[in-house]
Amino acid sequence: MRANIPSFGGDQFxxxxxxKSKKRxxxxxxxxxxxxxxxxxxxxFIVWIEDxxxxxxxxxxxxxxxxxxxxxxxxxxxxxxxxxxxGSPVTRMLQVMEKMSxxxxxxxxxxxxxxxxRRLILLENEEELHQVTKEEIIDGxxxxxxxxxxxxxxxxxxxHQQRTGVSFIVTPVAACLAAFIExxxxxxxxxxxxxxxxxxxxxxxxxxxxxxxxxxINDVFAFVGLxxxxxxxxxxxxxxxxxxxxxxxxxxSSLLASYFL
Numbered sequence: 632m633r634a635n636i637p638s639f640g641g642d643q644f645x646x647x648x649x650x651k652s653k654k655r656x657x658x659x660x661x662x663x664x665x666x667x668x669x670x671x672x673x674x675x676f677i678v679w680i681e682d683x684x685x686x687x688x689x690x691x692x693x694x695x696x697x698x699x700x701x702x703x704x705x706x707x708x709x710x711x712x713x714x715x716x717x718g719s720p721v722t723r724m725l726q727v728m729e730k731m732s733x734x735x736x737x738x739x740x741x742x743x744x745x746x747x748x749r750r751l752i753l754l755e756n757e758e759e760l761h762q763v764t765k766e767e768i769i770d771g772x773x774x775x776x777x778x779x780x781x782x783x784x785x786x787x788x789x790x791h792q793q794r795t796g797v798s799f800i801v802t803p804v805a806a807c808l809a810a811f812i813e814x815x816x817x818x819x820x821x822x823x824x825x826x827x828x829x830x831x832x833x834x835x836x837x838x839x840x841x842x843x844x845x846x847x848i849n850d851v852f853a854f855v856g857l858x859x860x861x862x863x864x865x866x867x868x869x870x871x872x873x874x875x876x877x878x879x880x881x882x883x884s885s886l887l888a889s890y891f892l
Contacts (some may be wrong), residue, residue, distance in 0.1 A: 794856025
């Protein structure tokens, strides 16, 4: 579901229309807001119900929430812009790779083409293995300020390369703040003789507020930027796979973070 919702929402808008393209970018922003609100409700409200009222009631609330979401989606079936799939994207990728291997020898290509009765692949199929163009990479190298995003002329306001670039700048800042706060916590623990002690360190929890704010800024820019990148830079047949790759990268990073802990 997580891999299909962003691509399905992006298909509802024409990417070649400036007005629709801006709304397409807003879909991913609202998706991020919805996921954040759902996480807050699940971590606070649902956990409180399961701890105080029982697991059965908590699971019932979760089931009702899923049911309401399905009903809301079904209510809009008559208004959706559905893009019908045309073949398997994996098959087109394999066809492109086969074509590239045949280009190594023209004589071999003619020989194989004479004896193989196979449909020629379309040029559009090569979009499945298309790389990011040089202009797009150069666009992400120079990062203007977020305040001037209306001046750059981009129809969605700010590019996904710029969103991701902001997260690259903010990430080391969050790590440095976490290291500074941890060093201060150890100093306070040493002053009170609480090193390797289970007692509470006399230090305000508000020290963590600053680093959590920076981490939240990083999540907003990185999450939306990468999600829009995989959703817009892939061809139409690879949109769901590109979004799934994003979730795989996110899951792998969480797994590595658990390993470091």
